[in-house]
Amino acid sequence: MQLSVENLRVSYGRIKALHGIDFHLDKGEIVCIIGANGAGKSTTLRAISRMVPVEPGSRMTYMGQDLLKHPADRVVSRLGISHVPEGRRLFGNLTVLENLQLATFARKDRENIPADIDRVFAIFPRLQERVSQKSGTLSGGEQQMLAIGRAFMSGRKIMLLDEPSMGLAPLLMLSVFKALREINQREGTTILLVEQNARLALQFSSRGYVLENGSLVLQGNSAELLANPDVKKAYLGG
Amino acid sequence: MVFFLQNIINALQWGSFYAMIALGYSMVYSILMLFNFAHGDIFMVGAYIGFGVATGLVTLSATGFIALPGWVILVLTILLSMFLTSFVGMIVERVGYRPLRDAPRASAAITGLMIGIILETGNLALMGARRVSFPPLIESVTYNIGGVFVTNKKILIVVVSLAFMLALHLFVQRTRYGMAMRAMAFDFVVVPLMGVPVNTIARLTFAIGSALAAVAGILFGLAYPVLDPYMGIVFGWKAFVAAILGGRGSIMGATLAGFLLGFIEIFVAMIFPSTLRDLIAYSIILLILVFRPHGFFGEPYSARLRL
Numbered sequence: 205m206q207l208s209v210e211n212l213r214v215s216y217g218r219i220k221a222l223h224g225i226d227f228h229l230d231k232g233e234i235v236c237i238i239g240a241n242g243a244g245k246s247t248t249l250r251a252i253s254r255m256v257p258v259e260p261g262s263r264m265t266y267m268g269q270d271l272l273k274h275p276a277d278r279v280v281s282r283l284g285i286s287h288v289p290e291g292r293r294l295f296g297n298l299t300v301l302e303n304l305q306l307a308t309f310a311r312k313d314r315e316n317i318p319a320d321i322d323r324v325f326a327i328f329p330r331l332q333e334r335v336s337q338k339s340g341t342l343s344g345g346e347q348q349m350l351a352i353g354r355a356f357m358s359g360r361k362i363m364l365l366d367e368p369s370m371g372l373a374p375l376l377m378l379s380v381f382k383a384l385r386e387i388n389q390r391e392g393t394t395i396l397l398v399e400q401n402a403r404l405a406l407q408f409s410s411r412g413y414v415l416e417n418g419s420l421v422l423q424g425n426s427a428e429l430l431a432n433p434d435v436k437k438a439y440l441g442g
Numbered sequence: 443m444v445f446f447l448q449n450i451i452n453a454l455q456w457g458s459f460y461a462m463i464a465l466g467y468s469m470v471y472s473i474l475m476l477f478n479f480a481h482g483d484i485f486m487v488g489a490y491i492g493f494g495v496a497t498g499l500v501t502l503s504a505t506g507f508i509a510l511p512g513w514v515i516l517v518l519t520i521l522l523s524m525f526l527t528s529f530v531g532m533i534v535e536r537v538g539y540r541p542l543r544d545a546p547r548a549s550a551a552i553t554g555l556m557i558g559i560i561l562e563t564g565n566l567a568l569m570g571a572r573r574v575s576f577p578p579l580i581e582s583v584t585y586n587i588g589g590v591f592v593t594n595k596k597i598l599i600v601v602v603s604l605a606f607m608l609a610l611h612l613f614v615q616r617t618r619y620g621m622a623m624r625a626m627a628f629d630f631v632v633v634p635l636m637g638v639p640v641n642t643i644a645r646l647t648f649a650i651g652s653a654l655a656a657v658a659g660i661l662f663g664l665a666y667p668v669l670d671p672y673m674g675i676v677f678g679w680k681a682f683v684a685a686i687l688g689g690r691g692s693i694m695g696a697t698l699a700g701f702l703l704g705f706i707e708i709f710v711a712m713i714f715p716s717t718l719r720d721l722i723a724y725s726i727i728l729l730i731l732v733f734r735p736h737g738f739f740g741e742p743y744s745a746r747l748r749l
Contacts, residue, residue, distance in 0.1 A: 297627070307637065309622055
């Protein structure tokens, strides 16, 4: 077990967002969390990357060591868990190259950075064409590629992706997911994906969890979930 | 014409002080979205630290133990005072602002004002109520260029200020720390997801802003050698005006607006009686802000995103 989450509880003020969820990730697998708007999917990812405080009693371990003792920046730089946030959140005032470079801020192996940037460009050739363009001028698809490229540069033991398909045309969606699979296979990166597009996420992943109102209500391998009548009815449009 | 040129030189010198102090306001605002209202007093503390270092070096030099020429003392004073004053800024950040990172902005503003008062009265307690005079360090030489009188100190002040502004610009544009600052200015919240320790960047920003204020303090001491514990208040407010006028968070804007403020003040005083200087000068600035409320380089609305 690479990442283990036990009894994860998060509240925003009085509103409870997660009521103690348990799940785990094994090294190299692709796992998805599906659920409706407001079910707590983004909160789950933000809790792992330490962007939101967790309630006492929550436990998270990475390779057996306590994840909660690391602040957000060290979850990335020490543990190698990167997070592609909802809405991409690129630094629009920085160029494509600067966005990639910023993600290497705390890396100690600085000699490997140029080669890694080349690998990002090999996966996403479109980014190389726009290398010195301000990232605010990129199209939606290019922005998603850059957001993934940035995560690749900062840490790639585990990649957390928040709605990578959002706002993308179907063809672009497919190419983004293809690139993710490529990263997963070549680098052994574990991928945890949260998606509203449940069908796409389940087709792409090997295991899945269903999150409803802050609780995990169902889990299993993705093929089973795709065939599950309840999942079909609630998330796959019958 | 000669009179005009004379005033341009005075305005450049005056503008240098404002610009150097305004940069500290602007940098902190751009990454943390708060105005460090203690910044004017950090300028004052920088001037006093400069005074202490310079006096110490002059005394040391006078003992004949190591005889240092005046310009060496000046360079050492600037560098040492920058170093020491940067710690004042870092302490202010750590003690005063970091605990309030998520508090309402008004709390941070009040904290800044209180830290300012602590620095003023602390200085008063430490140094007494007497004013101190900054050692001259370099001999004043006046050049007469076609009727325009320029002192070597004025040239020095403008050149040193411009050099530090250029250095800051290069730092922000070319280094990874500068890149992290620019990123924080755009979207504070996601910066940690890039593995960037935001507290380090915040601390660094306060350190740089304070070091620049120390330079301004020493240069001010060279031109106007009498220091008092409240000298930072008016300068602080005026530099704050420059930071707003430049566009909140814009380094280029703060620099230009600092110089503009110098020009407006000097040229208003050239035409009107000097007692009316600030009244007229700041009415002009008020007018500019009415037509350009977000300043020269600021954004019309906050483009920042919140998680």
